[in-house]
Amino acid sequence: MELLDAIAQRRAVRDYLPDVLERSTLEGLIRAAVQAPSAVDSQPWRFVVVRQRALLDRIAREAKAWRLRSESSADLRKLLQDPGFHVFYNAPVLVVIAAEQESPWMVEDCSLAAQNLMLAACDQGLGSCWIGLSQDYLRSAAGRELLGIPAGWVPVAPIILGRPRAPAPPHLRRDPQVRWIDEAS
Numbered sequence: 729m730e731l732l733d734a735i736a737q738r739r740a741v742r743d744y745l746p747d748v749l750e751r752s753t754l755e756g757l758i759r760a761a762v763q764a765p766s767a768v769d770s771q772p773w774r775f776v777v778v779r780q781r782a783l784l785d786r787i788a789r790e791a792k793a794w795r796l797r798s799e800s801s802a803d804l805r806k807l808l809q810d811p812g813f814h815v816f817y818n819a820p821v822l823v824v825i826a827a828e829q830e831s832p833w834m835v836e837d838c839s840l841a842a843q844n845l846m847l848a849a850c851d852q853g854l855g856s857c858w859i860g861l862s863q864d865y866l867r868s869a870a871g872r873e874l875l876g877i878p879a880g881w882v883p884v885a886p887i888i889l890g891r892p893r894a895p896a897p898p899h900l901r902r903d904p905q906v907r908w909i910d911e912a913s
């Protein structure tokens with residue numbers, strides 16, 4: 729797939745087949761992730777890959793309950809209270825991109841790695857979605873312990889991956905607002 733096609737076709741996928749992804753496939757996606765630029769070439773990204781069904785379900789349950797404690801949006805509270813809502817949409821894989829330590833650019837660095845990972849997944853016909861609703865839990869002591877996240881690492885980007893059950897519907901963008909500053913202005 730051409731890069732611009734992957735950029736245009738990547739969608740947040742929220743319905744997955746249960747097929748577990750091969751470790752070699754995930755290693756390929758992580759190799760793409762680490763090609764991202766990073767501030768002062770620090771390459772601070774670290775990866776936790778979860779493919780255990782029971783653990784994924786437990787993290788999803790606990791992340792949902794954790795988020796509900798602080799969520800102020802009525803719509804999101806309703807969603808989080810729905811027993812049928814799986815915060816990872818039953819995806820077979822969760823990749824948590826973490827920074828190796830707190831740093832001024834860790835969010836930018838890890839987010840760029842996350843975008844590479846999601847575009848590479850799209851290129852392979854895989855779906856992905858960043859699950860911000862799980863972030864607070866993954867950063868908590870309980871979440872860190874459950875995933876065995878090493879001391880000092882800071883989870884930044886939880887990305888679910890898997891084979892989409894169906895093509896995700898298009899999600900149109902608003903026209904960009906640009907203030908042009910050219911020679912002639």
Ligand SMILES: Cc1cc2nc3c(=O)[nH]c(=O)nc-3n(C[C@H](O)[C@H](O)[C@H](O)COP(=O)(O)O)c2cc1C
Binds near residue numbers: 739741858859
């Ligand atoms: C930082 C971030 C957090 C997100 N958190 C969630 C989430 O918790 N749950 C979810 O279903 N989608 C989440 N998304 C996906 C967005 O809702 C999605 O990217 C957006 O609606 C645009 O749709 P598209 O990715 O298909 O173009 C998140 C995306 C980003 C960038």
